[in-house]
Amino acid sequence: MTLSETTSSLLEPDRDWWRGAVIYQIYPRSFQDTNGDGIGDLQGITARLPHIAGLGADAIWISPFFTSPMKDFGYDVSNYVDVDSIFGALDDFDALIAEAHRLGLRVMIDLVLSHSSDQHPWFVESRSTRSNAKADWYVWADSKPDGTPPNNWLSIFGGSAWQWDPTRLQYYLHNFLISQPDLNLHNSEVQDALLSVARFWLERGVDGFRLDTINFYFHDRELRDNPALAPERRNASTAPAVNPYNYQEHIYDKNRPENLEFLQRFRALMDEFPAIAAVGEVGDSQRGLDIAAEYTSGGDKVHMCYAFEFLAPDQLTPQRVAEVLRDFQRAAPEGWACWAFSNHDVVRHISRWAHGVTSRDAHAKLLASLLMSLRGSICIYQGEELALAEAELAYEDLKDPYGIQFWPDFKGRDGCRTPMVWESLPDGGFSSTRPWLPICKSHVPGAVAVQESDPNSVLHHYRRFLAFRKAHRAFAKGEIEFVETKGALLGFLRIHGDEKLFCLFNMSDQPATKELPIKRLEPLDGHGFVFEIMDHEVKLPAWGAFFARLA
Secondary structure: OOOOHHHOOOOOOOOOOOOOOOOEEHHHOOOOOOOOOOOOOOHHHHHHHHHHHHHHOEEEEEEOOEOOOOOOOOOOEEEEEEEEOOOOHHHHHHHHHHHHOOOOOOEEEOHHHHHHOOOHHHHHHHHHOOOOOOOOOOEEEOOOOOOOOOOEEEOOOOOEOOOEEEOOOOOEOOOOOOOOEOOOOHHHHHHHHHHHOOOOOOOOOOEEEOOHHHHHOOOOOOOOOEEEHHHHHOOOOOOOOOHHHEEOOOOOOOOOOOOOHHHHHHHHHHHHOOOOOOEOOOOOOHHHHHHHHHHHHHHOOOOOEEOOOOOOOOOOOOHHHHHHHHHHHEEEEEEEEEEEEEEEEEEHHHHHOOOOOOOOHHHHHHHHHHHHOOOEEEEEEEEEEHHHOOOOOHHHHHHOOHHHHHHHOOOOHHHHHOOOOOOOOOOOOOOOOOOOOOOHHHHHHOHHHHHOOOOOOOHHHHHHHHHHHHHHHHHHHHHEEEOOOOOEEEEEEEOOOOEEEEEEOOOOOOOOEOOOEEEEEOOOOOOOOOOEEEEOOOEEEEOEEEEEEEE
């Protein structure tokens, strides 16, 4: 019996578990430190799994823990099939899998397949000569006659996407840091090697993958210049407004059609194992939902994707929510979305959408309930269940190269990556020594232990609403039909078989009254919101919500 079979046997086999699943994202550096080096580790994750299971999550997604020089904190991999020593060892990962499965949690890991570290042995060999066995494993190109880069492609982290290598006398492509060279997936040997990586972790018992930058896997073979993007079409959903990356239409450096065949190969591998799922990250400011639709169509590619529509700076409104879900349904009538309001790359949504908010906790509860009521699977980012705001860091405390590059107009991603707060202590209960990023002092009063003692806390609301969600199958599996998107009110139906639920959200800091559009309604309880019904009208407080079953 394989390790995969022994660990997976602790969960009920269900190939459809991902559809409507609640996935809790863990950024391992900042979750829990157990060895006193100021950096979170795998043993820390294992120790805190009861917290996640107690929330009612279905799965965890762990950001990269592979061997890495940590120039991009794990998203620059130098060994895909081992654990970096700062996080522990493979035995620690096996123990994590076993404990997660014992608690009924599935484990998804973050695979970074578009690029590696420049310290990966593959790249070290590839750059050594133009004729070695791995010479074509990365994207190499000659300069223009005047010595300038092959084309106008830009790196998300700033500057040209091309770096000159004095050994090969060629440029190599890096869509991110200079130390993150792009793999050449046009080479079938590279594809085979990456699929072998996935197989390694599947055989260790993982239940799926979060696929980083899934639309960056392939580049245009002809290396054609990207066209300019008209100013009126620019937005800051995937790169900050100060980044000239937003000035191009990225049709040649990513989003290539060849990716579909590779994703089919990846899906065929996953289908060899029971109950495996993958969610792809689609980073594109113009075609994100369309690309997500392509990658989730046909049942032969990835199971679900998330784009950046709800991770962008744009203020969340009823109109915006309805527009995004309708656009996805139009683009992907057979596809499946995975929605998130926060993750390790963006300003925490409690701060991003704080304009005009007078009660942060009420606002946080409303947003959590809305996210959990949408059609699709959902991701919760660590600390979101505590209503943690974005941490403000001094420039000298920054670790993120992205923020250092564009400071102060863009402060990078460190503000959402500060350590989790477990106890009402100066160190937050995270570590016995100085952590890799400072503990945010304003987070400590909202630590897990503090909120545990308050039945009205945001933490208890998350637990309550996740239990409410699980009690009604329409939330996880049902269709969605919008019936109210005017002003501050958002109303929709969730429909699954004979179950029809009406959901109404007051997305403002003022009370609201709404005539019920449906007369035969049976109000539901267990969700944690208060409301008043009188003469076919429902009265909602600021940031209030109402849920009912169609009788």
